[in-house]
Amino acid sequence: MKQRGERVDAIYAGLRLAILEQVLQPGTKLPEDTIGEQFGASRTVVRRALELLASEELVDIRPNRGATVAKPSLEEARDLFSVRQDVEHLVIRRLCGRLTPAQVKRLEAQIEAEERAHREGRPEYIRHAAEFHLVLAEMTGSPLLARYMRQLVGRSALILGLYGRPRWTDCSVQEHRDLVACLVTGDWARLEPLMHDHLEAVLSRAIDTAAHDKDRGIRDLLAPYAEAARSA
Amino acid sequence: MKQRGERVDAIYAGLRLAILEQVLQPGTKLPEDTIGEQFGASRTVVRRALELLASEELVDIRPNRGATVAKPSLEEARDLFSVRQDVEHLVIRRLCGRLTPAQVKRLEAQIEAEERAHREGRPEYIRHAAEFHLVLAEMTGSPLLARYMRQLVGRSALILGLYGRPRWTDCSVQEHRDLVACLVTGDWARLEPLMHDHLEAVLSRAIDTAAHDKDRGIRDLLAPYAEAARSA
DNA sequence: TGGGATTTGTTCGTATGTATT
DNA sequence: GAATACATACGAACAAATCCC
Numbered sequence: 060m061k062q063r064g065e066r067v068d069a070i071y072a073g074l075r076l077a078i079l080e081q082v083l084q085p086g087t088k089l090p091e092d093t094i095g096e097q098f099g100a101s102r103t104v105v106r107r108a109l110e111l112l113a114s115e116e117l118v119d120i121r122p123n124r125g126a127t128v129a130k131p132s133l134e135e136a137r138d139l140f141s142v143r144q145d146v147e148h149l150v151i152r153r154l155c156g157r158l159t160p161a162q163v164k165r166l167e168a169q170i171e172a173e174e175r176a177h178r179e180g181r182p183e184y185i186r187h188a189a190e191f192h193l194v195l196a197e198m199t200g201s202p203l204l205a206r207y208m209r210q211l212v213g214r215s216a217l218i219l220g221l222y223g224r225p226r227w228t229d230c231s232v233q234e235h236r237d238l239v240a241c242l243v244t245g246d247w248a249r250l251e252p253l254m255h256d257h258l259e260a261v262l263s264r265a266i267d268t269a270a271h272d273k274d275r276g277i278r279d280l281l282a283p284y285a286e287a288a289r290s291a
Numbered sequence: 292m293k294q295r296g297e298r299v300d301a302i303y304a305g306l307r308l309a310i311l312e313q314v315l316q317p318g319t320k321l322p323e324d325t326i327g328e329q330f331g332a333s334r335t336v337v338r339r340a341l342e343l344l345a346s347e348e349l350v351d352i353r354p355n356r357g358a359t360v361a362k363p364s365l366e367e368a369r370d371l372f373s374v375r376q377d378v379e380h381l382v383i384r385r386l387c388g389r390l391t392p393a394q395v396k397r398l399e400a401q402i403e404a405e406e407r408a409h410r411e412g413r414p415e416y417i418r419h420a421a422e423f424h425l426v427l428a429e430m431t432g433s434p435l436l437a438r439y440m441r442q443l444v445g446r447s448a449l450i451l452g453l454y455g456r457p458r459w460t461d462c463s464v465q466e467h468r469d470l471v472a473c474l475v476t477g478d479w480a481r482l483e484p485l486m487h488d489h490l491e492a493v494l495s496r497a498i499d500t501a502a503h504d505k506d507r508g509i510r511d512l513l514a515p516y517a518e519a520a521r522s523a
Numbered sequence: 524t525g526g527g528a529t530t531t532g533t534t535c536g537t538a539t540g541t542a543t544t
Numbered sequence: 545g546a547a548t549a550c551a552t553a554c555g556a557a558c559a560a561a562t563c564c565c
Binding site: 066100101102103104122123124125 | 553554555556560561562563
């Protein structure tokens, strides 16, 4: 029998994907027994996988109460996005004008996959788009930056699932192309605001509208439904 | 019986301190039952503590081979310090000219403790000095930045223990005072190079000399001993 | 408020993998 | 290279806490 941490990794990866693809929504309970049954593993192994996810803050473990899919507050979301802005800034500063031909090819392939999935309406599109930023971080050659970015990207996906609008995914492909173009030519003056705005579009818009929705009363929230009723 | 994670925390904290104070040196094996005996806990609990430390990269866990105190390579050390430079930069950018009186007081108290320990030759001096940077990060109000800084500071201490010269601790107190002064007045132009040079002094000098030592041949390394033999 | 069902926290025996002689 | 010693990986079972009527 395989006795290595392979099975832990399998459960970890499986749960991670399920969370990021919003199959498991924030707040969902993750009982050790149930998961163990699904994956054919004992509680010991499941528990380790859950603890790994907790160290990434994708799941929340409270003593004697078990694990749930993390449900970041708006406050945490804002913190995350502001730190992510800063870290992405560090990444492109290290890469600007220094991409090797092989790296450019890799990025183009990534965008290609992203676009194809988008055109065909496949949901992996979101994962590809997020992965683009992870690939950039890895290209800095700094394992630490890559590690942090992986966490930031993962948690961003969770938050966007929570607070984001359904349509937050639009028009990201062209922006990625523009980013690569600037990185290649080393056009920092254009690159910097481009990345900032790109993230602002994807990230902050989502939570700003969420915060806005929160302030809106029931009257406003119901308005569209009322309108639909009128025209019926 | 206490059934919460309290005991895990105790072991985690104990091991962490022992590693950072170099009581446990890099490469030291950390067998589960030995540690369990010391702390009066079973392997399960010890294992969790070790996994926590592994998630901070203070210990290394290899499947079927158990845990050892992490032993970062020079490559990893360089990566760490360069990322730390960047993150510290983010921290002071957020704080410059925005410290509240209470925060200034807190920082002065921190430096005070640091100086006292230094004057009296107590080894906690090092911990206080490291904590100064952690306190700064916490003052940004960003839990994420604080979290990352905690990891970076911890790993820095490990690396300095590995590659640093015995005297790397000198003259840090005055530099901390200067940093606070600039933060208070909001003198960014002076603050930025100050922090950079401060870290460069503490961090990079250590590994540069280490790298240098590595390049030196046996001849150079033995020179001092030869000299001692001559004069005897 | 209380009690039963469910779930987590922990221990420890056994199997398996690694290191050593 | 095999045998031995030792440490880790795993899982079953029990203890304790929480949840839910």
